[in-house]
Amino acid sequence: MATGLDGPRGVSTFGKNVIYSVTDGSVYATNGKKTWKLGQVPGGFPPAIDTSVRGTTYALTGAGGEPGQPLPPGAATLYKLRPGKSPLKVADIAKYQAKDPDPYNLADPPTETNPFGVAALKDGTVLVADAAGNDLLRVWPNGKIKTVARLKPRVVKTPAGLGPDAPPAGTLVPAEAVATSVTVGSDGYWYVGELRGFPATPGTSEIWRIKPGSVNAVCNPAKPYKGKCQRYADGYTSIVDLAGGPRGTLAVVQLADVSWLKWEMGGSPIGSLYLQYPGKHHKAGYKKELVRDQLTLPGGTAFSRWGDLYVSSPVFGPGAVYKVRH
Numbered sequence: 578m579a580t581g582l583d584g585p586r587g588v589s590t591f592g593k594n595v596i597y598s599v600t601d602g603s604v605y606a607t608n609g610k611k612t613w614k615l616g617q618v619p620g621g622f623p624p625a626i627d628t629s630v631r632g633t634t635y636a637l638t639g640a641g642g643e644p645g646q647p648l649p650p651g652a653a654t655l656y657k658l659r660p661g662k663s664p665l666k667v668a669d670i671a672k673y674q675a676k677d678p679d680p681y682n683l684a685d686p687p688t689e690t691n692p693f694g695v696a697a698l699k700d701g702t703v704l705v706a707d708a709a710g711n712d713l714l715r716v717w718p719n720g721k722i723k724t725v726a727r728l729k730p731r732v733v734k735t736p737a738g739l740g741p742d743a744p745p746a747g748t749l750v751p752a753e754a755v756a757t758s759v760t761v762g763s764d765g766y767w768y769v770g771e772l773r774g775f776p777a778t779p780g781t782s783e784i785w786r787i788k789p790g791s792v793n794a795v796c797n798p799a800k801p802y803k804g805k806c807q808r809y810a811d812g813y814t815s816i817v818d819l820a821g822g823p824r825g826t827l828a829v830v831q832l833a834d835v836s837w838l839k840w841e842m843g844g845s846p847i848g849s850l851y852l853q854y855p856g857k858h859h860k861a862g863y864k865k866e867l868v869r870d871q872l873t874l875p876g877g878t879a880f881s882r883w884g885d886l887y888v889s890s891p892v893f894g895p896g897a898v899y900k901v902r903h
Contacts, residue, residue, distance in 0.1 A: 586876035587626035619651030729755030825855035
């Protein structure tokens, strides 16, 4: 759909248009024949994007800068794009998180923020998944924010091959959720995907199903089927994006199949795109991998209203947005 892109990541659709973001913060739309710019937000890492049913595209900037340092201008902010005008700042996520510390925080300040996933709702509010706050937020057009759900850490086994500074292989350690992605399923429920923090054990990234309208729900791996946030699927690795599709399907993007940590240590950059089909009793059924071994560090995915599926790859360096047969 679009080639020669610098770090394509966010993907959304509106009608026959495919919308995508790149490293410098620019957001473009294409219909396959012509391409036009919708706007630009502070860059450095491509923003997450989503487009509402009315055609309004939102762009979400992450933390940016160096960990532990003050956020650069325009970071951790939700913007509404207005073609031909400058983006409208909807909400300062960092400002909210400074007063909403993560009660289950394991590392770094509990008020740390790195907004990473976004989903526009039909009522004009917007969902934001915060990968550092380990929570899901809901943002109103006037900038008001509420915490929808908090994701608790999970006890995982330390993988082998992490070096002398890591616990021995097999050691049980708590690992943060790292909420990277959010989408609305065809059932209307809100779905959140996890990356999984250090030690990034493969197969421990979950997808949570959250009752719409929830406030301060808790997603608890120790009691995964209680409350307004319940485990939907398990067994994924380093999820970075989700997209709700027709008939209960979800598209799931894994950044790197070996885990983000093993990739950072020099492992394979091959990621993957799955279709997750619904099962019974609000749990996932079977999953199917698409375009196996063809995606390098994929960043985003989206369905069109007709069920067409798109994916961006790689999130670092020269890349493209592809339409995927499924």
